[in-house]
Amino acid sequence: MTLSAFLAFLGRRLFKAFGVVLGVIIVAFFIVRLAPGDPASVIAGQSGAADAQFMAQLRQQFRLDEPLFVQLWIYLKGIASFDFGFSHRVQRSVLGLIGERLPATILLTGTAFAFSLAAGISLGAMAARRVGTFADSAVTVLALTFYATPIFWVGLIFILVFSVRLNWLPALGMFSVGQDYTGLTAVLDVAHHLVLPALTLGLFYMALYARLTRSSMLEIASQDFVRTARAKGLSEGPILRRHVLRNAILPVIGFAGVQAGQLVGGSILVETVFSWPGVGRLAFEALLARDYNLLLGVFIVTSAMAVIINLITDVVIALIDPRIEVEG
Amino acid sequence: MSGFWRRFARNRGAVIGCVIFTIVLLMALFAPLIAPGDPWRMAGPPRTDAFDPAHWLGTDMLGRDVWFTIVHGARVSLIVGGGATLAALLIGVTLGAVAGYSGGWVDDVLMRFTEFFQSIPSFILALLIVAIFQPSVASIVMAVAIVSWPPVARVVRAEFMSLRSREFVQAAIVLGQGRAQIIFGQILPNALSPIVVLSSFMVATAILLEAALSFLGLGDPNVMSWGFMIGSGRSTIRIAWWTSVFPGIALFLTVLALNLIGEGISDALNPRLHDRGEA
Numbered sequence: 001m002t003l004s005a006f007l008a009f010l011g012r013r014l015f016k017a018f019g020v021v022l023g024v025i026i027v028a029f030f031i032v033r034l035a036p037g038d039p040a041s042v043i044a045g046q047s048g049a050a051d052a053q054f055m056a057q058l059r060q061q062f063r064l065d066e067p068l069f070v071q072l073w074i075y076l077k078g079i080a081s082f083d084f085g086f087s088h089r090v091q092r093s094v095l096g097l098i099g100e101r102l103p104a105t106i107l108l109t110g111t112a113f114a115f116s117l118a119a120g121i122s123l124g125a126m127a128a129r130r131v132g133t134f135a136d137s138a139v140t141v142l143a144l145t146f147y148a149t150p151i152f153w154v155g156l157i158f159i160l161v162f163s164v165r166l167n168w169l170p171a172l173g174m175f176s177v178g179q180d181y182t183g184l185t186a187v188l189d190v191a192h193h194l195v196l197p198a199l200t201l202g203l204f205y206m207a208l209y210a211r212l213t214r215s216s217m218l219e220i221a222s223q224d225f226v227r228t229a230r231a232k233g234l235s236e237g238p239i240l241r242r243h244v245l246r247n248a249i250l251p252v253i254g255f256a257g258v259q260a261g262q263l264v265g266g267s268i269l270v271e272t273v274f275s276w277p278g279v280g281r282l283a284f285e286a287l288l289a290r291d292y293n294l295l296l297g298v299f300i301v302t303s304a305m306a307v308i309i310n311l312i313t314d315v316v317i318a319l320i321d322p323r324i325e326v327e328g
Numbered sequence: 329m330s331g332f333w334r335r336f337a338r339n340r341g342a343v344i345g346c347v348i349f350t351i352v353l354l355m356a357l358f359a360p361l362i363a364p365g366d367p368w369r370m371a372g373p374p375r376t377d378a379f380d381p382a383h384w385l386g387t388d389m390l391g392r393d394v395w396f397t398i399v400h401g402a403r404v405s406l407i408v409g410g411g412a413t414l415a416a417l418l419i420g421v422t423l424g425a426v427a428g429y430s431g432g433w434v435d436d437v438l439m440r441f442t443e444f445f446q447s448i449p450s451f452i453l454a455l456l457i458v459a460i461f462q463p464s465v466a467s468i469v470m471a472v473a474i475v476s477w478p479p480v481a482r483v484v485r486a487e488f489m490s491l492r493s494r495e496f497v498q499a500a501i502v503l504g505q506g507r508a509q510i511i512f513g514q515i516l517p518n519a520l521s522p523i524v525v526l527s528s529f530m531v532a533t534a535i536l537l538e539a540a541l542s543f544l545g546l547g548d549p550n551v552m553s554w555g556f557m558i559g560s561g562r563s564t565i566r567i568a569w570w571t572s573v574f575p576g577i578a579l580f581l582t583v584l585a586l587n588l589i590g591e592g593i594s595d596a597l598n599p600r601l602h603d604r605g606e607a
Contacts, residue, residue, distance in 0.1 A: 023444050027453070035460045148584035150536055152543050153558055153576035156565055160573075164566050258446060265451030269540055273562070283452065284544060287459055299456050303448045310447055 006318065013314055017307045022076075024303040028296045029075050033068070057086070084297040089289045094297035098279055102301070104174055105278030107190075109267050111198040113309070116205035116263075117256055123206070124213025124252075125245055131218065139210055146207035151266055155200040155273035162196060169196050172275040197274040201266055205259065209252055216248040250321050257313025261306035335596035342592020348585035352578075356402040367400040367552040368392060375568050386570040388561060394570055398578045401554040404547075405582060408468055408538040409531040415473035416530060420480025421523065425511050427481065428488025435485070442481045450475035454537060458546045465548045468541060472534045483526055487519035521597045528590030532583045539579050554579045 040058035063074050078085070084094035127139035146154075163171035170176070174193050181189050220226065221244050229239050271280030279298055286294035336342055355362060369392070372380075376387040385394040427438035457471035491497060492515065500514045541547060542555030543562075554575040561571025 019440075020444055020447055024448055027448075028456070031456060031460055144584065144587065148532070148587055149580050150539055150543075150555075150558075150576065150583075152540060153572070153579065156558065156562060156572050156576070160565055160569055261447050261449040262451065265449035268452065268455070269543065272544065283455070287455070287544060287546070290459070292460060295456055295459060299449070299452050302452055306447060306449055 017311050020307050021304050024300055025079050028299055029072055085293040087291055087294045089291045094294050098297055098301050101279045101282045108197055109264055112201035116202040120206040120209025121213045121249055123210040127214045128217035143207040143211045146203045151200055151204050152269040152273050158196045174277050197270050197276050201270045212252050216251050217244050220244045220248045253313055254317055257310040260309035264302045264306050332596050336592050339592040341588040345585040345588030348581050352402050352582050355399050356406050359399045363396040363399040367396045385574045388571040389564055394574050397552050397557050398575055400552040404551045404553045405535045409535040411469040412472035412534040413527055413530045416477040420477035421484050424481035424484025425488055428485035429492055429511055442478045446478045463546045463548055472537045476530055483522050488515055491515045525590055525594045528586055532586035
């Protein structure tokens, strides 16, 4: 692909990403307006925590005296200037709260995403190579199992087995309490805490990608160019690696990009189980306190995160696959 | 069709799935007979160990019998699984049929809309909907349906695009049949098999979603559910593991059964795909 074609593709793709984020903000706006009661009382929640001053502040923030489309425009303008409103519960701006928790979530979902792709593609490739054997069946059973297991329950079982019984890995949090580690020890400490949550979040998607890689490889393996490679006298190993796998992983990466939103959504459950101090845990706290301003902020920010991951995978695919039709 | 049933019955996984699912269905139907009384009540001493003769799956911190909660929890799982799937089919089939049959800009707009719903974190959207509309079976069904219809729309659209140029559709057009009649009377019946396969997987996903919502405390407060039990046992997992573990196993088996059934139907409908090992 030439540079100008690539830039045009990137531009179209960015435009689409922008459209999705805009759509998310509009959805968030209308959910609050469709709920019974006026938006200020919906946001203030049924917790009884709302005082008159907060209600007045909310009414002013939403400009409830203006027509609906003016309200939407004001809301969009607010988000565009990174004004997500105020969290009444902790008396802080929503953006500040989310910003503080974002790095932990990016670390967790990023690790889980990389792990699920790497492990899923390896397992799927292994199964496709030995199709019909015991290894193939084992991968199928493994995938079927993780595909049917609720991730929050897997997390609890991991805590039970690896923390409570075996005492191998920490169950809660991101750092060891009371230890002021610095440098490499601090990194290792976080990594130690990361193992169980990242595995929990990643295993479900690993199962998904393993099945997809397997069927994608079997499909590619039956195509003419593979027969040609074989006729050329290439041995099986290079054929699988260079011809089959390289073509087969493209749809898997594409699918993983589309699934990024689900992965980010799943982090709410995993962060809740492991008390991981990220945006997901923040969403759970917001839920308990009926802090809907904060919850709306989490919805918009995590959607934007999913859109960015999707964008990156699309660009990666466009770069490694020269055949791809570069159309938005 | 008899060929279909023969192939389905030969699939060991599908048969196991059917057996498990039938058991869950019977449990839900006859819950008041199998586990009489209110599942929320204190049925025995709190934190009775599992495998106790009186409470064979133990009791939780409030003395609720875990086995009773599993039997009654099957109800909401199946109601939400079935209800949300039906609602999602209604949205997805309508949008997919219109997009696939119309083509052009209508198709373009509807597919952008579908893509939008697929690329956002649907679990957080469901969470938001249930939280703001107050947790109830109805709001959960609605939220799960709103996040689960996109795959249906895509599949139905693809089917309609390939079917709309076929001869029987042209014949119907020549006979002067209306658009709605062609879409629902002619094409849809021919596009049913992939929809049936998808539905089975969708019920499974809907059940998992409901459990996840209840786990976070967004279940219907009047109805016992597996997700609620797993969530309520979470903080006491070190001292009463059975409270969370057994409802989780019930959830796992039900979802597994539905996935196995879905695959069985898919393989039985496309025997050639399966023989090539591509199913």
